[in-house]
Amino acid sequence: MATNAIQSEPVRIDFCDELLSSSKLFQSRSRSHKIPVRGQKEFLPNDSERQKARLQKILDEHWTTVTEERVERVGNLVNAEWIPEKKIVTLQSRAGKFWQTMGFSDGGKQCLYPEEALYLMECGNVQVFYQDLPLSIQEGYESFLSAETVTYLQYQVFGHLKRLGYVVNRYNNRLCNKKSTASSEVSTGRHTGENKTNVQYSSLNYPGQIYRQIFQGKIPRSEPDSDGAPGRHWWTNITSKPQPDLFQPSVRCWDFSCIIFPDLGSHGADSACLPPPDPSLLPGALQVQECHMAHWCRNIDLQQEHSSKQTHSQNGRLCNINDDRMVHQCKNWDEYLKLVEERKSQQHNNRPTHLWKKEVLPLAYSRKCSSNRFYFILYDFCLLPPRLPDPEQWRIDFNLYQPDPEFKKSNPGKPSTRLCVCSFDGVVPDLRALQQLSFQSGDVPMTFAVVDHGDISFYSFKDFKLPTDVY
Amino acid sequence: MDWNATEPVSSDCVDGRNESDEEKTDHQAVNITLCGSAPLLWRAADIRKCREEFGVVGNLVGSLARQPRQNVRLGRPLEILQEETRLLVETGKATALRHQELSTENKESRLKAVELYKARLEQSYEEQRALALEEKKAVLQRVMDEKQNDHEGNDGAEQAVRERLECLEKSFLFPRSALAVQLCTARAGFSHSPEEHAFLTADWPMPRDKRAETRFRVYKDLRRKGFYLTAAGKFGGDYLVYPGDPLRFHAHFIALCLPMEETLPVYDLLVIARLGSNVKKTVLLCSPWETSDDEKETEGKVVYSSLQWSGIV
Numbered sequence: 001m002a003t004n005a006i007q008s009e010p011v012r013i014d015f016c017d018e019l020l021s022s023s024k025l026f027q028s029r030s031r032s033h034k035i036p037v038r039g040q041k042e043f044l045p046n047d048s049e050r051q052k053a054r055l056q057k058i059l060d061e062h063w064t065t066v067t068e069e070r071v072e073r074v075g076n077l078v079n080a081e082w083i084p085e086k087k088i089v090t091l092q093s094r095a096g097k098f099w100q101t102m103g104f105s106d107g108g109k110q111c112l113y114p115e116e117a118l119y120l121m122e123c124g125n126v127q128v129f130y131q132d133l134p135l136s137i138q139e140g141y142e143s144f145l146s147a148e149t150v151t152y153l154q155y156q157v158f159g160h161l162k163r164l165g166y167v168v169n170r171y172n173n174r175l176c177n178k179k180s181t182a183s184s185e186v187s188t189g190r191h192t193g194e195n196k197t198n199v200q201y202s203s204l205n206y207p208g209q210i211y212r213q214i215f216q217g218k219i220p221r222s223e224p225d226s227d228g229a230p231g232r233h234w235w236t237n238i239t240s241k242p243q244p245d246l247f248q249p250s251v252r253c254w255d256f257s258c259i260i261f262p263d264l265g266s267h268g269a270d271s272a273c274l275p276p277p278d279p280s281l282l283p284g285a286l287q288v289q290e291c292h293m294a295h296w297c298r299n300i301d302l303q304q305e306h307s308s309k310q311t312h313s314q315n316g317r318l319c320n321i322n323d324d325r326m327v328h329q330c331k332n333w334d335e336y337l338k339l340v341e342e343r344k345s346q347q348h349n350n351r352p353t354h355l356w357k358k359e360v361l362p363l364a365y366s367r368k369c370s371s372n373r374f375y376f377i378l379y380d381f382c383l384l385p386p387r388l389p390d391p392e393q394w395r396i397d398f399n400l401y402q403p404d405p406e407f408k409k410s411n412p413g414k415p416s417t418r419l420c421v422c423s424f425d426g427v428v429p430d431l432r433a434l435q436q437l438s439f440q441s442g443d444v445p446m447t448f449a450v451v452d453h454g455d456i457s458f459y460s461f462k463d464f465k466l467p468t469d470v471y
Numbered sequence: 472m473d474w475n476a477t478e479p480v481s482s483d484c485v486d487g488r489n490e491s492d493e494e495k496t497d498h499q500a501v502n503i504t505l506c507g508s509a510p511l512l513w514r515a516a517d518i519r520k521c522r523e524e525f526g527v528v529g530n531l532v533g534s535l536a537r538q539p540r541q542n543v544r545l546g547r548p549l550e551i552l553q554e555e556t557r558l559l560v561e562t563g564k565a566t567a568l569r570h571q572e573l574s575t576e577n578k579e580s581r582l583k584a585v586e587l588y589k590a591r592l593e594q595s596y597e598e599q600r601a602l603a604l605e606e607k608k609a610v611l612q613r614v615m616d617e618k619q620n621d622h623e624g625n626d627g628a629e630q631a632v633r634e635r636l637e638c639l640e641k642s643f644l645f646p647r648s649a650l651a652v653q654l655c656t657a658r659a660g661f662s663h664s665p666e667e668h669a670f671l672t673a674d675w676p677m678p679r680d681k682r683a684e685t686r687f688r689v690y691k692d693l694r695r696k697g698f699y700l701t702a703a704g705k706f707g708g709d710y711l712v713y714p715g716d717p718l719r720f721h722a723h724f725i726a727l728c729l730p731m732e733e734t735l736p737v738y739d740l741l742v743i744a745r746l747g748s749n750v751k752k753t754v755l756l757c758s759p760w761e762t763s764d765d766e767k768e769t770e771g772k773v774v775y776s777s778l779q780w781s782g783i784v
Contacts, residue, residue: 018514018657022598025651033537035544038718045715055719062718066546067515068536069656075648122534124654132585136655137533138513141506141548152507156532163534163542424704452704454530454550 020069028071036061070124070137080117082130087149089117089128096125101167101407113170114144115158122159154397154421157449160456161419167401171418394433396440397421400447417447417460424452434461501565503556510556510567511548513657518549525564526694527555528701528717536656547656552702553683554690592652600645607643611636681730688759689728692773700726707746712755724755724777731758731774740778748780 020028038058045051079092091110095103102116112120118140120126128135135143145152150170161168274291282288330336399415401407418441422429429437429448438446438461447460501517503510512518512529521527535546559565615632686709693700699713701722708725711717725747729735735756747754756776 018516018655019659020653022595023602025595025653026599026602029651031537035535035538035541041719041721043721045720051719055716058718059716063515063519065535065537065544066518066531068546070536070654071651072654073648074650074652075646077652119534121654123539124536127652127654131581133581133588134654136658138504138548138656138658141511142504142658145506152509159534160542163540165540450704453552453702454532454545455702455705457705 018069020071025071029073031068036065072124072127076125077127078120078125080112080126080128082117082128082135082143084130084143087114087144087146088112089114089126089144092129098125101409104409113149115150115155118144118155119159119162150397151421153423153451156451156454157419157421157456158398160449161398161400165403167403167407167412168419169399169401169412169415171396171399394420394429394437396437396446399444415444417445419447419449421449421451424450438463500563501559503551503559503565503567505567505569506548508553510551510553512551513548515547515657518547521549521551521559521565522716525559526697526699527551527559528699529555530702533656552690552700554687557687558691558694592650595652596645596647596650599650600643603645603649604639604643608636608639611639682728685728685730685759689726689757689773692759693726693757706750706752707743708754709757711752722752724753725750726755726757729756729758731761744778744780747778754778 036058038061039054042051078094078096080089081092082089088106089112090106091103091112095110098116098120099110102120103110103112105111112126117126117128118137121128121135121137121140128140130139130143141152141155144150145155150158158168274293276288276290279288326339327336330339396418398419398421399412400417400419401412402416420429420437434446445460445462447458450457450459501512501521502514503512505511511532512521518529521529529549529551531545531547532550533546533548535541535544538544539546556565556567560567611632615629615636618629618632690700690710693710693712699715699717700710701713701717703709703711703725706725709728710726711722712724712726713720713722725743727743743754754777756778758774758776760772760774
């Protein structure tokens with residue numbers, strides 16, 4: 001017990017050391033803001049007096065700058081309060097210049113994300129209180145940074161880029177679903193023809209979800225179809241098939257059964273001409289003639305199509321899914337999954353009930369064992385991790401914008417890059433993760449910020465297409 | 472209560488911990504707090520002590536107080552390596568603290584703290600006001616003296632200054648907004664009671680796999696030889712090895728920790744050797760001897776092989 005009595009004493013002294021007296025506070029208004037320069041480094045220590053003196057001088061300067069505490073005038077500080085339940089910081093006095101690029105409004109209150117508040121604390125712009133006591137920077141790090149908000153690693157990257165003057169926003173504004181705050185726009189043009197889709201990222205967690213939402217018809221069309229033309233044709237002479245009731249789309253949903261794209265690839269398309277597009281879909285006085293396909297067909301590489309067809313017919317079981325009438329009747333992804341589930345349970349019903357209807361079940365059933373048997377058995381028993389990588393492991397963390405005096409939070413424009421934060425201790429993202437992220441990022445480049453004990457390096461992977469001669 | 476009992480790591484502690492270390496258990500232990508898995512030092516005194524006494528350099532990761540919006544020179548906190556943390560904790564020079572919840576105190580002590588804070592603020596205001604007044608007086612006094620010396624005859628101006636000086640005491644205004652306050656960097660360290668301290672002493676989430684063990688043993692050996700070490704991720708190695716304080720000296724080696732029995736593909740070897748020669752550093756392959764429990768004497772020994780990129784002339 002004696003050691004402890006001594007222990008608590010020195011801690012108290014340290015505490016006094018770091019708290020400045022009034023005169024120190026007063027003096028600090030005239031203190032230097034220069035950063036001392038350190039000259040060239042040397043190669044070998046040789047115990048010379050000159051070397052020692054230089055080291056001492058630099059060390060002294062180093063300790064001066066490291067020990068220095070932040071001192072600000074009350075008038076220059078914005079007061080704020082930490083709300084741990086919501087994981088946000090609300091401002092209690094008028095926001096400063098930082099409001100142009102940071103913060104959001106929630107129910108008429110000006111709020112900051114924890115990482116923004118912490119950065120502004122470090123800059124000496126904001127003083128954050130919790131239960132009427134100001135938080136130190138340390139408390140800020142310890143309370144604000146967590147897996148639910150922004151991790152320590154992510155904050156390091158955030159702070160680094162903010163200090164360089166960039167505008168950095170969360171990619172996925174999870175904490176606030178207000179439309180007033182910057183909503184990201186993603187173009188899924190690559191996958192859905194020419195349609196652009198606005199997706200509120202707040203509602204999405206990972207890219208897989210976006211497909212699912214498309215399948216379920218949840219994504220609103222970007223153009224409101226006020227004309228009430230649910231099944232308009234892109235090409236005039238193709239009549240739409242009478243729609244079975246099952247396919248009747250809900251009000252805001254694409255109906256792919258009516259949007260018909262010309263099939264240039266298959267040889268079955270005997271007509272050498274493509275009919276002109278529906279003039280009502282064309283702007284102004286644009287006249288489009290019939291399009292002769294022969295010229296184009298020559299340029300299409302049909303080899304891949306052939307080979308894939310061959311493989312399909314070889315293991316017919318796979319491609320039969322689309323011929324299956326039951327599958328056809330499924331309106332969306334959910335129903336399909338339900339169908340698969342039902343079929344599975346039907347198979348289960350074929351099993352001897354005395355084995356499968358009781359509390360204790362066999363380790364595996366025979367069919368499952370036929371392929372990859374050990375893996376699946378072990379996987380079923382959670383002895384092995386699932387093979388698919390966790391989709392949450394790699395995700396985009398921040399949007400980065402160039403510093404711009406005209407920047408608007410409500411309309412940030414296209415980010416100059418998106419960032420994914422990772423660590424030198426972690427694994428390198430595989431090609432799948434890279435592709436997934438770059439797809440998610442759309443036409444904005446992806447940058448990987450890799451943190452190694454405070455050192456941050458930025459890497460990006462560039463897609464490169466070998467140029468081919470079309471003509 | 473014995474300090475060792477509060478450190479879960481030291482009880483099952485491994486190699487190289489000798490008796491003298493145990494005796495040296497310092498009462499002024501350095502406080503290491505964990506932020507995520509990163510060990511951070513917050514108090515300037517701790518950071519200084521670590522560098523000067525234990526050769527722990529680390530990496531400053533916060534904004535610099537005097538010029539926060541730049542990345543050239545950073546400020547507190549200091550992030551240190553896992554190996555450094557483990558060594559400091561095992562030798563009793565530091566205690567690792569789990570980070571604290573914000574409101575651990577009860578309501579009453581919280582109220583008391585708020586009162587104390589407000590009283591301090593008020594007192595600071597009064598004191599700063601007095602200081603500002605003094606300063607202003609001194610300025611006026613100087614002006615008056617100058618006027619006296621320069622123009623002996625100009626009584627009017629001197630009189631005006633004198634009047635201003637006299638009524639300064641009453642009319643002096645020190646606005647609240649001019650009050651300078653400190654934004655603390657380290658937790659305003661109301662000292663923990665020993666019980667609290669013991670409670671907060673972190674259960675060390677140290678990765679204890681093969682790799683961590685190899686790194687730790689290499690770290691310990693190189694430190695014992697008097698080198699300064701920092702992280703070398705950007706050089707593709709485990710540590711950068713400096714002959715003196717990294718503030719003044721270039722690193723000589725890139726240390727790569729490699730268990731004795733592990734094979735390294737020749738590609739990797741070429742890559743790291745090439746890199747080393749490009750940055751004018753020597754690559755060190757560091758492999759600790761395998762130890763079994765009864766071989767105490769070989770424990771801690773590390774075999775170093777350096778790679779030199781050379782051509783035949």
